[in-house]
Amino acid sequence: MARLSRGIDWLNERIGRLVAWFALAMVLVQFTFVLMSFVFGLGSLIIQESVVYLHGAMFMLGAGYTLLHDGHVRVDVFYRDASPATRAKVDIAGSFLFLVPVCVLIFIYAWPYVAQSWAVGEGSMEGSGIQGVYLLKTVVLLFCALLALQGLSQATKAWLTLKGKPPAPPETSETGV
Structure with a gap:
């Protein structure tokens, strides 16, 4: 289990580092x-739309990375002062009762939407726009998969904590990226 968790962490770490460059x-x-x-005095719809594509991809693909590094908003009223065992229990419950089911639900409802987009090769509403809307819509499915996997990794690490085998902290780079 720990090895699978490390593999998921590695995947989200690499993807997060890659999509961080999307901001630049x-x-x-x-x-x-x-x-x-x-x-x-020149305009380009492709350039305008590419900012939207980069923005959407950066946030959707970076969600698993953000969870890996505990960067999502959390109501810390009780969690902050809780013991490691209590935190682990909250993390397990949160992953299995909320995060993973929501990701699965979004994936199930997005699948036909994305499949239809691929089937017709959906492009921009404007002729001079990016003719790859289906690629942007696919990011929704990747978001669900990466975030759900990271939720399972977080739950695994919490389980190991409850069993007295706390996992090593996530790998970070020297630059903080």
């Missing part, structure tokens, strides 16, 4: 768009 890409693309529009 968004800034550069937006700067390029502003420069083109206001200095040269």
Whole structure:
């Protein structure tokens, strides 16, 4: 179980580090768009839409990474002062009662929506836009899978804590990214 948990953590760590670069890409693309529009009087719908794609992908694909590093909003009224065993129990209950079921539900309802988008090769409503809307919609399914997997990893680590075998802390880089 611990090995599977480490594998999930590794996956979300790598994906999170990759999509962190999307923020820089968004800034550069937006700067390029502003420069083109206001200095040269040129516009590009593809450039505008690419910011939306990068933004959506960054947040959706980075959700598992954020959970791995305990970055999601939590109501810490009781959790903050709780013992490690109580925290572990809350983490297990939260994962299995809320997080994983919600991810599964979103996945089930999104699947036909994404499949239909792939079937027709859905593109932008505008002819000059990005003709890959189906790719952006696929990110919803990846979000569900990565977040649910990380929830299972967190529950596994909590279970190991209850069994007296606390897992090693997540790997971090020297740069903090």
